[in-house]
Ligand SMILES: Nc1ncnc2c1ncn2[C@@H]1O[C@H](COP(=O)(O)OP(=O)(O)OP(=O)(O)O)[C@@H](O)[C@H]1O
């Protein structure tokens with residue numbers, strides 16, 4: 001078997017008295033949709049934050065494409081190909097949808113101060129290309145008609161799509177989605193599911209945090225379960241669903257012990 | 259029937275160009291040359307406000323010490339274009355340095371830019387109120403340094419300031435002297451006006467270009483959501499330092515122009531109130547929108563002069579005596595204006611273009 005795209009080993013993270021992550025190791029294969037589930041406060045978002053460099057880990061390391069990931073340096077992590085969305089949507093509110101996606105291109109662009117001021121042919125070409133690509137990405141997620149709307153004026157579901165487009169603009173190899181279906185109605189969730197299928201079809205690896213069990217079980221190739229910062233299961237959805245520790249974690253251990 | 263919009267835009271530019279070209283003559287003839295001088299100052303304020311707009315308006319970093327960069331540019335120009343150094347250090351300087359303006363201004367811009375980065379570096383992790391307090395402290399430190407750097411070695415001449423600063427020379431002609439052109443006597447203030455206008459247009463051009471670039475977008479992204487900006491791959495440290503540095507650069511240029519224009523600089527021109535004044539120009543006009551910031555700078559630069567000119571006679575005819583002196587009236591109106599704008603137009607008198615674009619998009623859809 002080939003080496004995994006992403007390999008996290010022994011990640012621990014503590015906030016004061018809370019052990020948000022305890023020795024978490026997991027491996028994500030290229031091309032799969034990998035689910036990360038667990039009860040509220042289990043540490044899923046914390047894992048994302050470590051993975052994308054927003055938090056530094058207390059212990060552990062992550063290898064990406066065989067190389068050690070520069071933990072704690074978000075822009076370099078984006079550079080090597082990990083992009084994310086946020087559980088509580090974080091768009092650039094005053095910007096248009098198009099501009100939001102164009103910001104996502106930042107790390108792939110070269111124009112500096114002088115190039116921008118003189119508007120050199122190279123800068124002009126890059127700018128035109130950025131705009132064209134941003135439009136293409138908006139079309140890809142299905143909201144190009146909203147390109148000139150201010151981000152905050154988009155509907156909830158469209159904002160989530162815009163966040164995905166912005167993440168895709170960084171040209172990631174791994175796309176990490178933090179509860180993308182939260183707050184969506186059934187139609188929007190179905191649309192989201194189709195979008196993730198499309199991403200998979202186009203060869204992208206997806207890491208998905210989701211509370212919607214039906215969505216996770218239907219979509220993911222493999223699923224890991226976090227509980228109190230610990231990984232308690234990792235397998236194909238059908239096996240994870242029957243795992244007694246997982247059931248206990250979701251129903252409450254006390255209930256099972258009693 | 260309808261006029262080609264491109265042609266219309268070009269016609270607009272030509273009209274504005276003609277208006278700007280004849281402005282000093284019209285104003286000078288109608289109100290006197292002291293008003294041309296006031297317009298010269300308004301141009302300096304436009305440059306300052308546009309510089310601060312990069313830091314506050316684009317990148318969202320509240321800077322209350324911005325006037326320090328103006329001071330750096332002004333003192334650098336003063337030291338290099340006045341006899342002060344030669345008098346204070348006769349062993350080192352045989353004669354007054356007398357640097358040409360085309361060398362002093364870029365140097366001032368560069369040094370001010372370095373100060374900008376110097377201020378930016380330790381404040382990278384700070385935001386909002388904390389950043390405001392640190393930058394405020396920085397501005398005061400620079401002013402206090404200028405005030406006290408006359409001993410043990412007399413570098414800044416302390417509170418007395420530096421005088422006898424040579425006016426900028428272009429083509430061998432000092433800009434504070436009238437010049438005969440095609441049989442017309444052009445006064446010095448007019449020449450300064452054209453000089454300042456050229457540099458102001460350059461500053462506006464640079465701002466417009468930066469705004470519509472990868473860097474302008476990165477600044478606004480940081481302002482809107484720093485965490486998301488980092489996750490999008492923006493190196494927030496570098497991009498913020500760039501904002502501080504470039505903003506300070508404009509301040510340095512304006513400072514140099516100020517020194518050459520006044521012929522005299524002293525620390526009291528660079529107090530906290532000046533920083534706040536420039537900040538108000540940015541906020542009042544429309545943070546982040548270049549046209550709005552220009553409007554804010556012009557309004558706030560002209561307001562006190564208009565009051566000085568109109569308030570006293572007006573009060574005398576109305577009440578028979580002067581109830582509020584113009585200086586107090588200025589602060590009063592200024593306060594009222596700020597409250598009114600914050601209450602009813604929180605985005606400024608002329609907010610950024612996104613809204614307009616959005617309305618246009620709505621119109622198309624309808
Ligand atoms: N920045 C922080 N400071 C302090 N504690 C934190 C911080 N971030 C997370 N935590 C704590 O770490 C634990 C794990 O939180 P995390 O957000 O990772 O959970 P989660 O699995 O994403 O939960 P949810 O399903 O509610 O989103 C929680 O107890 C939380 O309070």
Ligand SMILES: [Mg+2]
Pocket residue numbers: 044045046087
């Ligand atoms: Mg979470």
